[in-house]
Amino acid sequence: MISPQAPTGRILAGKCYCGAVEYSVADAFLYAANCHCSNCRRTTGSAFKPFAGIERRKLAITKGEPELMIVGQEDANDTHCGMCGSLLFSVVRGGAFLHVAMGTLIDDPTIRPTHHIFVGSKAPWFTITDDLPQYEEHVPPPKGG
Template sequence: MSRRTLAGRCYCGAVHYVVADDFAYALNCHCSDCRRTTGSAFKSFAGIARERLTITKGAEDLLIFGEENANNTHCRHCGSLLFSVVREGAYVHVAMGTLIDDPGIRPSAHIFVGSKAPWFTITDDLPQYQGHVVPSDAPPD
């Protein structure tokens, strides 16, 4: 278990969080939902057990789209996507762009490239998957 924690925050600074630097996996998602919620070509995210992330400032400023155990959590003021609650509420997918500190993990693949933005070209050598993939080192659902 990692003792190092990473700090993260939204664009306007209303919401801050800490998360253990002990992510199980990291991916670049090109699905249309991730593109729309981030306003970019893809969302780089790192997955970790939900209880490993703690809101340290601005819990009352969260805007949640979805249900308790399946949602996208944003800042109510600036709209920054902070994380997504997934896998029946067991995990969060932290939007890596909101991390202040450098995590010890890097994305290992591109997923949902079958629906990627037509104007974006993937230029790295990471594996590309047409749909969803669960990394081999990720805990089972």
């Protein structure tokens, strides 16, 4: 499922709530956001999912791979711990990237979320109180391209 190639450079550790699954990931995230879509809210049980995007090959499961619970297909899924249900990451963009659930990181990543996405479907009981840009759906493509 996850490439056996070990991450290089500064390495961050992450794990699920119960500790059955652990992973390592390079501190080389390309983007980070807070997603307010209904699917992210349901899978986290929270108002939004803070996530950081990285190439799939830069994360390695270091403990508990047999315990993984994959909801979806190989190239598009949410990957949870099958014991405690923690959402660890989502496989996106045709299987090439992961959206790591930032709440499962033990170590502090260099990146921080830079915007909110899918605020058009955010929980009505939650108020966004920071000054980060907000987008109704995905971040719009750059103008002229």
